[in-house]
Amino acid sequence: MIGPGMTPNELLERFYEMCMASQFWSVDQLRAYQATQLEQLLRHARATTPYYEKRLRPVFRPDGKVDLRNFHLIPIVPRADMVAHRDAMQARELPPGHGPTGTISTSGSTGLAITVTTNGLCRIANDATRFRMQGWQKVDWARVVLDRMGPGGAEAIAAPPQELGTWGAPWLQRSATGRMYQVSRYLDTGPLLDWFERLGASYLVSGPNMAHVIALDAARIGRKTPIDTVLAQGNVVHDADRHAVADQFGARIVEVYSSKEGGHMAHLCPEGRLHVNMETVLVEVLDADNRPCEPGKTGRVVITPFYQTGQPLIRYEQGDWASWGGPCPCGRHSMVLEKVSGRSVPIFTHPVERANAHLMPEQTTELLGASYWQLAQVGALDYEMRYVRKDGAVAPDTALITAMFNTTYFADARLAFREMDRIPLTAGGKLVEYVNEYKKG
Numbered sequence: 001m002i003g004p005g006m007t008p009n010e011l012l013e014r015f016y017e018m019c020m021a022s023q024f025w026s027v028d029q030l031r032a033y034q035a036t037q038l039e040q041l042l043r044h045a046r047a048t049t050p051y052y053e054k055r056l057r058p059v060f061r062p063d064g065k066v067d068l069r070n071f072h073l074i075p076i077v078p079r080a081d082m083v084a085h086r087d088a089m090q091a092r093e094l095p096p097g098h099g100p101t102g103t104i105s106t107s108g109s110t111g112l113a114i115t116v117t118t119n120g121l122c123r124i125a126n127d128a129t130r131f132r133m134q135g136w137q138k139v140d141w142a143r144v145v146l147d148r149m150g151p152g153g154a155e156a157i158a159a160p161p162q163e164l165g166t167w168g169a170p171w172l173q174r175s176a177t178g179r180m181y182q183v184s185r186y187l188d189t190g191p192l193l194d195w196f197e198r199l200g201a202s203y204l205v206s207g208p209n210m211a212h213v214i215a216l217d218a219a220r221i222g223r224k225t226p227i228d229t230v231l232a233q234g235n236v237v238h239d240a241d242r243h244a245v246a247d248q249f250g251a252r253i254v255e256v257y258s259s260k261e262g263g264h265m266a267h268l269c270p271e272g273r274l275h276v277n278m279e280t281v282l283v284e285v286l287d288a289d290n291r292p293c294e295p296g297k298t299g300r301v302v303i304t305p306f307y308q309t310g311q312p313l314i315r316y317e318q319g320d321w322a323s324w325g326g327p328c329p330c331g332r333h334s335m336v337l338e339k340v341s342g343r344s345v346p347i348f349t350h351p352v353e354r355a356n357a358h359l360m361p362e363q364t365t366e367l368l369g370a371s372y373w374q375l376a377q378v379g380a381l382d383y384e385m386r387y388v389r390k391d392g393a394v395a396p397d398t399a400l401i402t403a404m405f406n407t408t409y410f411a412d413a414r415l416a417f418r419e420m421d422r423i424p425l426t427a428g429g430k431l432v433e434y435v436n437e438y439k440k441g
């Protein structure tokens, strides 16, 4: 399929063509393709990466053959190892055509801050699957995108948008006129929308919850800038986010399930369901005993991205929760993820009981009469529900919400309600629904 000697754009086009064909493969074809990619990755990791020399033993038979039936015996890589064993996780060399390498760091606002080494082929795999998804969603590469995920700092906030060039599939004539611009993530809503209009932009790149906050802000200052689509990055998209940006901007949200470590793992099909990019990553959903979850049962997401060869991640604990959905009517057979919840979901702590990672029920927002809310643990048994009340909403049904809270988390925990003008952002400029502010001891 791919090989050394091609330019990155030739490789990308080839990879994209494969993805356009493989989207309609049967499950068996997809699994067979995954097996060949996995085997190559396992051999590469064992030969070049000190961290994996011994861990991969369960799948290597004495004759050197790989037995994928024992894949589930490979120990899971905890997130903490990304820091503690970062050096040992680096491959001494890359397979031909997989480079060059670079590093990406996570902000660490909701978890452990980590740095991961990526390589050229991962970026190509991400781009190819992203182009495929943008085709599914009828996103037009000839139009203008404004990305509001740029750096902070007074200088960056004051600077005009930085032009990043074209953003579509480079082999298509249509992409040549498209432009992407970037502004600081701390730019206020007014100037952000000014730039959006002046640039004639159609699409906004933003985290879904920040897009929600911007919509509320825009309502306050009376701005109804038309936005075609919010191209969502990171975080989970809630119905409340969709409604807020639809009401204010007429925009839809196109969500992506991705992480800095794992790249683009699942994309929204035309039916609006999240299909795993099975050509690029193996996703497992595991229960507390590390057994695969049945469809509908929520478990931990464990990933193995096939082209991440600079720092191989084999059975990496992504830190998210999800469940498998049933077959999708769109005709694609790749696995469908449902109820993905990010690692911003806290493991709330309790003096005695085991913590869980459940979310508050969907109707919480409505019962609160809130446009936005945040649930914070503030003491051993004390929690605070902070909310911004929607215009015209009646007082929240605190008794019912408290009952739901006690059922979802701990029966003996206490919940206080606090109405606020706005929910404070984290140091990384993010808005999180669940925070644990209680420090033991």
Ligand SMILES: [Zn+2]
Residues within 6 Å of the ligand: 269, 270, 271, 272, 273, 275, 328, 329, 330, 331, 332
């Ligand atoms: Zn589908």
